[in-house]
Amino acid sequence: MNPEVLIRQAARLADDLREFAGLFARRAGDLLSGPERASIGQVYLVGQGDSYHAACAAEPAFASIGGVPGRAAGAFRFSAYDSRWAHRGGAGRTLVVAASASGRTPAVLAALERARDAGALTVAVTGTPGSPVTGAAERVLAVDLPGQEPSPGVRTYQASLLGMLLIAVRLGGAEALHGELAALAGPVAATHEATGPRARAEAEHAAGSPGAAVLGSGPNHGTAMFAAAKLVESAGLPAVGQDLEEWAHVERWARPRDTPVYVLAPPGHAHGHAGAIAARARELGKRVVVVAERGDAAATRAAHATFEVAGRAREEFSPFLYHVFAVHLAARVAQRLGRRPFQSRPEENH
Incomplete structure (x- = not known):
């Protein structure tokens, strides 16, 4: 595969x-x-x-x-x-x-x-x-x-x-x-197109790390868990999907200090807190990557890099847009590491 x-x-x-x-x-x-x-x-x-x-x-x-x-x-x-x-x-x-x-x-x-x-x-x-x-x-x-x-x-x-x-x-x-x-079909298609080149660049950093954390809250706590699962299943990279505040309470202490942290920051009830957690993660030495609406300077101010989301949805529907980056990233990390989904063998390329 x-x-x-x-x-x-x-x-x-x-x-x-x-x-x-x-x-x-x-x-x-x-x-x-x-x-x-x-x-x-x-x-x-x-x-x-x-x-x-x-x-x-x-x-x-x-x-x-x-x-x-x-x-x-x-x-x-x-x-x-x-x-x-x-x-x-x-x-x-x-x-x-x-x-x-x-x-x-x-x-x-x-x-x-x-x-x-x-x-x-x-x-x-x-x-x-x-x-x-x-x-x-x-x-x-x-x-x-x-x-x-x-x-x-x-x-x-x-x-x-x-x-x-x-x-x-x-x-x-x-x-x-x-x-x-x-x-949402239009914004999903535009986000897919925008994400590809960015994922290739970010995969270089993720592939060199022993693990990663993906953070979100509300409906996008589920998105964070999905994103982490793709990194594990596709690239064998240890990853955790966690709530924003729970990460700040516990996993922020994980080493190495520069572990990548992907922060999901859609418009909604958790938007301001996502920006604050991103800033705190950068202060701690983490590599901070924020997934946010195109042009969202408030959420991405502390980011080393961003994945742009094209378009907006009500918060309950935002997971359709905010999981796309993870699919691209997981594929490119797997390729850089020479790994295949579910640890499949090269001959299982179907």
Whole structure:
């Protein structure tokens, strides 16, 4: 598996939004009746790996757009712990949305079974119609994409995130937002084009480091975890995705002092704090790279380098724009280190 597969995946992101956002929105519109929507009192978003990162990125939208509290949970944690009390003491029924691109993730299947046994309404978000999760859940939102090839999750991550956000939109009766999601295709394409050359330059620094940290908050805490996962899966580079303030409390003390720190700074509630954390990281000797809207001088003032994001989205939808840099960076770091995704062998170049 050649790292270039990641770039091909990134190149398809905008077209996927343009071609499938409307179709997936219509499917989401059929998931829940009006009375069912009104009955939901809380939502659990369950996944493993990229699906869990998508759940963390989508979580804030369930309160702000869907009108119900949402909580992201790893699939095993939900089965072993959360499912025991997820349906106690709250007003309304519990909705469990479980994502698996392959539709075969054992921990996600177990979570769906536990949720149904406890009386929750279950929805599977999957890229594989007819897969095991479609039989384990009461409802299915298929987010299947054509032309898939073996790769660390990129297009599948975006599809899972889109599916979860469309469920939040459906719960809140906010279908007017569908147009905003489809319109992100242009900014995603422009960000992809702008990111390529910058990633080649930044990969020289990242490849020479023993590790990296990616920081974000709100919906982009999920983006930070996704970005770190791509560096690990694609290049074998130890990386952590962390909340802005948690990093400032703990991981800032990690050595070596000049470890790269990538700070996600979209407009929104955490924007000012992202700039402050970037400045603090530079004071500590870190190599600071800020991912921010083009022309955002406030967020990038302390940066050694930047990844520019072309365009703006409401904060709940910003993960569609702020994860693109990581795909390019992971591919170029892997190439500089002579590594292949998932430590695959050279002959596995397909």
